[in-house]
Amino acid sequence: MDQAAQQNEAAAEAVPDVRNRPGPYISFEHVYKSFGRVVVLEDVSFCVLPGETLCILGRSGVGKSVSLQMLMGFLRADKGRIRVAGEDICGFSDREMQAVRRKVTMVFQNGALFDSITVGENVAFPLRERGELAEDQILQVVKGLLEMVGVAGMEDLLPSDLSTGMKRSVAIARALAAQPEAVLYDEPTTMVDPLMAHLLGDLIERLKRQLHLTSIVVTHDMRLAKKLADRVVFLHQGRAHFFGTMEEMEKSVDPVLQEFLALDELVMPA
Numbered sequence: 001m002d003q004a005a006q007q008n009e010a011a012a013e014a015v016p017d018v019r020n021r022p023g024p025y026i027s028f029e030h031v032y033k034s035f036g037r038v039v040v041l042e043d044v045s046f047c048v049l050p051g052e053t054l055c056i057l058g059r060s061g062v063g064k065s066v067s068l069q070m071l072m073g074f075l076r077a078d079k080g081r082i083r084v085a086g087e088d089i090c091g092f093s094d095r096e097m098q099a100v101r102r103k104v105t106m107v108f109q110n111g112a113l114f115d116s117i118t119v120g121e122n123v124a125f126p127l128r129e130r131g132e133l134a135e136d137q138i139l140q141v142v143k144g145l146l147e148m149v150g151v152a153g154m155e156d157l158l159p160s161d162l163s164t165g166m167k168r169s170v171a172i173a174r175a176l177a178a179q180p181e182a183v184l185y186d187e188p189t190t191m192v193d194p195l196m197a198h199l200l201g202d203l204i205e206r207l208k209r210q211l212h213l214t215s216i217v218v219t220h221d222m223r224l225a226k227k228l229a230d231r232v233v234f235l236h237q238g239r240a241h242f243f244g245t246m247e248e249m250e251k252s253v254d255p256v257l258q259e260f261l262a263l264d265e266l267v268m269p270a
Contacts, residue, residue: 023086025050025182025214026071026104028240031080033066040066042238043080048182048231053208053215055225055246058235059260064218065109067235068184071216072106073097085181105180107171109187113159119146119170120155126178145173149203165196172203182214183207189221201227222264234260 024047033041040063048054056064069075070082073092081088084100092100113122123142127133133141146152149169151162159167168188175183185204189197201224208215208228219225225232226246234242234249236256242249249257 024048024083025052025085026054026216027081027083028067029081029083031070031082032078033063033070033075034078039238041077041235044235044238044240046233046240046243048214048216050214051208051212052230053204053217053228055229055232056216056218056235057220057222057225057232057260058241060220062235063238064235065186068106068186068216068218071104071184072101102178103180104182104184105175105178106184107168107175107186107188109190110167113167113171113174115159117158118155119151119157119159119162122159122170123174123177126174130178141177142173145176146170148176148207149173150199163192163196165192165200168192168200169203172207176207176211180213182216185215185217185219187218187220189219189224197221197224200224204228222261 027045027047029045031041031044032039044063044067046054056067058064066075070077071084071089073089073094077090080090082090084104087100089097089100113119114125117125120139120142123145124138127138127141142155143152146154149172151166151169151173154162154166154170159170162170172183188200188204192200204215204217205228207213215228217224217228229246231243231245232249233240234257236242242252242254242257250261252258
């Protein structure tokens with residue numbers, strides 16, 4: 001067995017058996033995904049414990065964002081199991097996935113805000129969909145969420161009035177309005193300046209601590225990963241090449257990991 005196969009087997013063994021006892025909130029178990037002849041994920045296993053933050057690392061095109069899209073049901077696994085809160089979602093219908101999306105929400109790389117309505121209306125959208133609160137209560141929740149993510153007083157602005165970083169903050173507020181149990185972040189610090197990247201990292205960390213959210217963060221930003229990750233999964237050539245803590249990854253003598261970390265040091269300014 002080659003080294004990559006050994007690493008992937010170790011990742012598979014790290015996924016607890018959830019049949020007879022409480023297990024992780026999210027798990028991939030021997031998951032495969034291809035697009036035509038292009039294999040994106042091959043026998044990938046990892047898990048995220050309740051309240052934990054997992055960072056998915058790897059070079060471009062290794063299936064990081066694809067993994068999030070499969071968790072949300074936008075893409076289907078070819079083989080294997082994907083569990084959310086103990087349920088295997090791979091065979092779920094679109095209607096069943098709607099219930100999953102009330103538990104797990106996603107902050108897209110582009111923010112995915114509705115351009116034609118205000119910031120406040122964007123954040124209020126999931127609250128109005130639920131139909132459980134009066135309008136004055138919704139407005140109070142929106143105000144509180146915008147304060148929480150650092151964009152207080154911007155209710156009446158349009159998304160086009162905001163910077164990229166502010167749009168990400170509003171997208172996080174809208175995700176939280178759905179009262180999720182888990183949040184998936186797709187490259188939250190891409191295309192923002194270093195200060196905003198730092199602020200977004202602080203925000204995600206604070207939300208985890210205050211709200212005890214389970215989180216998955218897809219990122220190429222090693223500073224962000226070092227700040228947030230309880231554990232990381234490193235995807236390489238379709239496999240979970242490494243699954244463990246950031247400290248274990250940095251201490252590893254594996255040449256693939258060492259090359260990735262060395263290249264990152266070259267591009268990160270002092």
